[in-house]
Amino acid sequence: MKKNFLLFKNPAVVTSVIINAALILLGIYFIQTNVDAFTRYTKEDGLVEWMQFLTFSTTAIFLFFVVFERVHRGESLKHLENLGILGLGLLFFFGSMEEISWFQRIADIQASDFFLSHNKQAETNLHNLKIGEVGINKLIFGKILFIGLFSHNVILPLLSIKKPKIRHWVESKGLFLPPLLLVAVYLSLAILLEIFVKHRREKEILEVIGAIHYFTCILMTYGLGVGYSKPILTNLEEKRRAGILFSALLVFLIYISWILGNMSLKDFLL
Numbered sequence: 001m002k003k004n005f006l007l008f009k010n011p012a013v014v015t016s017v018i019i020n021a022a023l024i025l026l027g028i029y030f031i032q033t034n035v036d037a038f039t040r041y042t043k044e045d046g047l048v049e050w051m052q053f054l055t056f057s058t059t060a061i062f063l064f065f066v067v068f069e070r071v072h073r074g075e076s077l078k079h080l081e082n083l084g085i086l087g088l089g090l091l092f093f094f095g096s097m098e099e100i101s102w103f104q105r106i107a108d109i110q111a112s113d114f115f116l117s118h119n120k121q122a123e124t125n126l127h128n129l130k131i132g133e134v135g136i137n138k139l140i141f142g143k144i145l146f147i148g149l150f151s152h153n154v155i156l157p158l159l160s161i162k163k164p165k166i167r168h169w170v171e172s173k174g175l176f177l178p179p180l181l182l183v184a185v186y187l188s189l190a191i192l193l194e195i196f197v198k199h200r201r202e203k204e205i206l207e208v209i210g211a212i213h214y215f216t217c218i219l220m221t222y223g224l225g226v227g228y229s230k231p232i233l234t235n236l237e238e239k240r241r242a243g244i245l246f247s248a249l250l251v252f253l254i255y256i257s258w259i260l261g262n263m264s265l266k267d268f269l270l
Contacts, residue, residue: 007181007182028197044105057096061089066222080172088175092214156170179226
C-alpha cells in the first residue's frame with residue numbers, strides 16, 4: 001500500500017489529479033451558477049473537447065515512441081508485445097480524430113452524403129452514426145466500451161492482486177493494467193460528477209477526465225514501470241525528469257485547450 005501512495009510523489013500524477021479535479025469542480029460551478037457557461041464549457045470544439053483531443057493525441061504519440069524505443073533496443077516490431085502497444089497507440093489516435101470529426105469541422109468541409117444521412121450530427125465520425133434504430137454511440141461507445149473499461153480498470157487489477165499471472169498475461173499481449181490507486185481517484189471524481197452535474201453534455205467531462213486518467217496510467221506503466229516489467233525508463237533520475245516534463249506538458253495542454261475552446265473570464269460571472 002505504501003508503495004502505491006508513492007505515486008503521489010510523481011509530479012505528473014499530482015498534476016493530472018489536480019487538473020481532473022479542477023475540470024470536475026469547474027463543471028459543478030458552472031452548472032450551479034451559469035448553465036450557459038456550462039454549455040460553452042462542454043460544447044463541440046470547446047475547452048473540454050480540445051483537451052480530450054490533445055490528451056488522446058499525446059498518449060498516442062507516447063505509445064508510438066515506446067514502440068520505437070523498444071525496437072531501437074533490438075526488439076522486433078513483429079513481437080506480439082510491440083504490436084499490442086502499437087495497436088493501443090492507433091486506438092488512441094482513432095479516438096482523438098473521432099473527437100474532432102477527422103478535422104471535418106475545423107477545415108469546414110461538408111460531410112459526405114452517407115454521414116449526412118446516417119450521422120446524428122451530420123459529421124464525419126463513427127461514434128455518432130445511427131444505422132436504422134441502432135445508435136453506434138450508445139451501443140459500442142456506451143455499453144460495450146463501459147464493460148471493457150470497467151473490466152480493465154477494476155476487475156482485472158483486483159484479480160491480479162491474488163493472481164499475478166493475470167498481469168503477466170496482459171503484459172504479454174503488449175497491454176497494461178492501471179494502478180489501482182489512480183483508478184480509485186478517477187472513480188471518485190466520476191462519482192462526484194454524477195452526483196452534482198445533471199446535464200445532457202455531462203458525459204463530455206467524464207470523457208476528458210478518463211482521457212487524462214489513461215494518459216497518466218500509460219506514462220506510469222510503460223514509461224516508469226509501475227506494475228509493468230519493461231518500462232522504457234529505468235534510471236531514477238530519468239524517471240524524475242520524465243515526471244516533471246509530463247507535468248509541464250499537461251499544464252500546457254490545458255492552457256492550449258482553454259485558448260482553442262474560446263473560454264473567457266466573463267464566463268465565470270453570474
